Amino acid sequence: MFLLEIDEEITLRDLQISDAEELFRLTDQSREYLREWLPWVDNTKNIDDSRAFIEHARKAYAERKGLTCGIFYQGKLVGTVAFNSFDWLNRIGYIGYWLAPDQQGRGIMTKVCRALIHHAFYVLELNKVDIRAAYENKKSRAIPERLGFVKEGQIRQAEWLYDHYVDHVIYGMLAREWSAAHSL
Template identity: 60%
Template sequence: MFEYKIDEEISLKLVELKDAERVFKLTDRSRDYLREWLPWLDSTTSIEDTKGFIKSSLKSFAGNESLTTFILYKGEIVGTAGYNRIDWTNNIAYIGYWLGEDYQGNGIMTRVVKALTDYAFHDLGLQKVDIRAAVQNKKSRSIPERLGFVNEGCIRQAEWLYDHYVDHVVYGMLAKDWNNK
């Protein structure tokens, strides 16, 4: 099982079915908050839906296609983060993340994304990390900006969110630039 300690407060652990109820409750408590930027909230209406997500994530992990983790903050699951996709042909990891509403403002996600970026370059030997966020999602965009990722441009109508399209800003970090920081 994958576990990664970031600091005294935060660690990442591979998703597990035994955590489905806890994660569903976190999702449900933060539903309105998360729905603004995540397209899957309306189709996650039960613990069974969360179990399906976990099973799919574990299958992708076993196939070496992705890595989805639960974020532990002071021992409590507070969100998810990981590589939504790992492109081994081009050596690129695509980071995705969300955090429960009650845990915002503690620097959790910045530390998590920094650790995932370190892991991608130093442990997996990848050459690039990519993060995409809706243009208007200032909180999500602030994380790669804070970590020195380069704004590589905008993809128009990149994602359908319930009743409208949103454009995405693409942020990239190269291993050589990360290591020179």
């Protein structure tokens, strides 16, 4: 089990099968907002789809291929954050995230990402963390920018979202850069 207490109100933990109903409910309530930026929303039609997602995430974690966590604010699931994949050969972790619209603007995701990045460099001993976001997704792009990531480039038409392509902006943070900016 993975558990990371961010502060007195925010906790990250790996999703359990018992979270499927709550995850589906949150996804369903956030569907219109999430659909603008995430390609999997239309494929999440019922609790069984959320359960299958959690089972896939748990298998990826067991195989050290990824780490998907629920973000719990005051004990309530409000979103997810993940190392969608790890490149262990090159020691890179690829972070993705989403937060329910009614929970945004409180600094939750910035705190969550800061803690996960710290974990990446000091526990997992990764060399780099990569965050990619759609060019027009200003809220998602604000997280790596706020955390001091370097904008490394832009990939044209990187992702198909239902009826159109979106460009991705790539942000990177190296372990030595994080360490210099966040010395203990």
